Amino acid sequence: MSNDNNHNKIIRVENLTKTFESKKDSLHALKDVSFSIEKGDIYGIIGLSGAGKSTLVRCLNLLEKPTSGKVIVKDKDLLALSKEELRLERQKIGMIFQHFNLLAQRTVLDNICLPLEIRGIPKKERQAKAMELLKSVGLESKSGAYPSQLSGGQQQRVAIARVLANEPDILLCDEATSALDPQTTKTILDLLLDINRQLGITIVVITHEMRVVKEICKHVAVLDEGILQETGTVSEVFTNPRTHAAKRLIYMGLSEETEEEVAKHVG
Ligand SMILES: Nc1ncnc2c1ncn2[C@@H]1O[C@H](COP(=O)(O)OP(=O)(O)OP(=O)(O)O)[C@@H](O)[C@H]1O
Numbered sequence: 001m002s003n004d005n006n007h008n009k010i011i012r013v014e015n016l017t018k019t020f021e022s023k024k025d026s027l028h029a030l031k032d033v034s035f036s037i038e039k040g041d042i043y044g045i046i047g048l049s050g051a052g053k054s055t056l057v058r059c060l061n062l063l064e065k066p067t068s069g070k071v072i073v074k075d076k077d078l079l080a081l082s083k084e085e086l087r088l089e090r091q092k093i094g095m096i097f098q099h100f101n102l103l104a105q106r107t108v109l110d111n112i113c114l115p116l117e118i119r120g121i122p123k124k125e126r127q128a129k130a131m132e133l134l135k136s137v138g139l140e141s142k143s144g145a146y147p148s149q150l151s152g153g154q155q156q157r158v159a160i161a162r163v164l165a166n167e168p169d170i171l172l173c174d175e176a177t178s179a180l181d182p183q184t185t186k187t188i189l190d191l192l193l194d195i196n197r198q199l200g201i202t203i204v205v206i207t208h209e210m211r212v213v214k215e216i217c218k219h220v221a222v223l224d225e226g227i228l229q230e231t232g233t234v235s236e237v238f239t240n241p242r243t244h245a246a247k248r249l250i251y252m253g254l255s256e257e258t259e260e261e262v263a264k265h266v267g
């Protein structure tokens with residue numbers, strides 16, 4: 001049962017570790033990571049390349065199986081679910097990626113129809129629903145186009161419409177704006193904000209771009225070499241980073257300074 005403290009937590013990660021074993025050695029991608037995310041939050045996870053961000057976010061829907069620890073989503077321990085129960089929970093955890101992952105041979109409308117098709121929704125109904133979703137991301141006029149005929153920002157809108165087809169409670173975004181220019185990034189972030197506010201979807205944003213976090217996140221966690229260094233509200237962590245890893249990321253992300261100049265601040 002959840003106690004009072006956990007009442008509003010939609011995701012709880014407890015003592016999560018992930019070790020990749022190879023013949024030669026073990027790579028400790030996540031080391032004893034614990035944190036939680038409130039329902040309705042927009043939660044950023046930041047860190048340098050290789051810090052373990054993608055591994056962490058993939059553990060949140062068990063695309064990656066943790067080596068040990070717990071992932072509790074809506075009070076359900078994901079590792080304790082049956083295959084079928086997990087499949088149903090996963091439908092409510094959407095994911096979008098840096099490279100959009102649309103199917104090239106399908107039109108925009110048919111891409112959005114895909115999750116509905118998988119759920120066995122009849123053709124007419126799913127096309128109507130897909131059209132409605134396409135409208136909600138401002139791309140009605142592109143229903144018959146193929147992904148290669150769209151800009152990066154438009155492709156990400158289609159990917160967002162597709163993920164909304166399953167009416168998720170949680171949306172995981174792994175570097176969703178990293179392939180986009182600053183102006184297009186802004187429009188996608190505005191769309192994510194709308195989705196959060198209007199649909200109440202909890203959003204987890206994985207990024208190495210500090211301005212993305214500043215723009216839309218309420219809370220942030222700093223990951224460095226598989227270790228969760230600090231968590232807090234964005235204003236707390238950005239105005240008063242406590243750990244070396246957070247200082248390095250935040251000072252580098254907020255200025256055009258070189259790594260050596262940043263080293264002077266950080267010590
Ligand atoms: N399937 C895998 N097998 C072995 N090692 C892996 C695997 N996936 C990730 N790793 C390793 O785990 C570490 C964390 O990788 P991860 O992709 O989570 O980093 P990241 O923070 O997302 O980096 P980036 O910002 O570059 O995307 C890296 O050292 C990576 O090489």
Ligand SMILES: [Mg+2]
Nearest residue numbers: 053054055174
């Ligand atoms: Mg990554």
